[in-house]
Amino acid sequence: MKRFGSLLLVSIFAGAITLGSYKLFFEKSNYKILPSNTKAPVFTTSYTPTSPAGSGINEVDFTTAAQKTVDAVVHVKNLSIVSSGPRNIMEFIYGFQGEERPQVGIGSGVIISADGYIVTNNHVIKNASKLEVSLNNNKTYEATLIGTDPNSDIALIKIDPKEKLPYLAFGDSDQTKVGQWVLAVGNPFDLTSTVTAGIISAKARDLGKNQSFIQTDAAVNPGNSGGALVNTNGDLIGINTAITSQTGSYVGYSFAVPSNIAKKVVDDIMEYGNVQKGMLGIKYIPANSPYALEKGLNEIDGVYIDGVEEGMGAYDAELKQGDIIKKIDEIDVHGFANLTGYLSTKRPGDKVMLTIDRDSETLMIPVVLKERQTVVLPVMGIEVQNLTKDDTKRFRTKNGVKIVGVPETYRGYGLKGKILIAVNNNEIKDKQDAKNLFGAITRYERTSITMINEKGERERLIFQ
Known part of the structure; x- marks a missing residue:
């Protein structure tokens, strides 16, 4: 037993001597002696370049953009008169004069000039009998509709203030980037001057109408439509337009018409009275x-x-x-x-x-790019083109459009090849006129169209 204990002590002592010798003579030191005036070394933990602006949300300043924007975003009220539909089949067949009642819709708009031009959504002002605009200082004005483009959902209205108004300049939406901070400013749920923040989630988002939207996660709710989407400099990069939600309220993402599209629509309305579209074909x-x-x-x-x-x-x-x-x-x-x-x-x-x-x-x-020779009319989806000289002689009319394409829903009515001259008793002059008139109707109201057939006879059809 004593022999075993002696061997154990000898082994421990020998191991200690061996380890100490290695540490002293063979192992290299992993430290440096720094002079007292030298700063501590800095080690990077990633090869990813760091941003000089920092990465935290607290380092992004939204206050300048918010201050520039809130006074240039207005509250838009749409006062309209709606009629109730037929209550039974007899009223549908023989006609029915429904009861009229007032209806108020709300939305937002963005002042784009000191003299009172305001851009908003077409669906905000659609079917309005009166438009009312309230500024952030609570002053209220009656607005005039200058023009609208249902395809892009952009409308231009005008108020006549006595003083110059604060306004926003259009930014370049093509230069925006996914992940960029943005602010949405509007009047959700009738609450004025509401600012929410988020990032651009996607660009060129198609919602099934061959349109191109900026997608953002800045909170947008009913009433925000027509309001401003701005970058952190306060530049207008989009007009808030839509949300996709089963509940009708914000669920995490929303959509805006890019500012380059909105600006072009506004410029066309002011210069030409309608939207000029260049097409590839x-x-x-x-x-x-x-x-x-x-x-x-x-x-x-x-x-x-x-x-x-x-x-x-x-x-x-x-x-x-x-x-x-x-x-x-x-x-x-x-x-x-x-x-x-x-x-x-x-x-x-x-x-x-x-x-x-x-x-x-x-x-x-x-x-x-050229102007498309045909146009697909909203709601019904009928494709029409302007009359040729042969058409005017053959059908003996100078006004109207020729029906050249019919969707499956209406192919049993024999529409193709006829001249469409009126919708809801409003005369149609050309394809742009037809597009505007069809854009003003809804899917839920009765629509009548008047046509001329090859025999020169007038036909009138009513669609519900």
């Missing part, structure tokens, strides 16, 4: 349609051209079926919303440069 395959899925076209990064319209810019530039649009000017095209969003800022006669993938070869092709 291409036919495309929707990404998730059965045909696209069958042919594998849904996996294409870009816009696949399925055909070109004769007489349009794409036809003149000799674009072909199978070409894939990858870029328009300096804008990358990943889907149809990227393309339509940029084209919405252009007019007929403008030239754009397309980057095309044709049989794995990259081509740069200039295209001059």
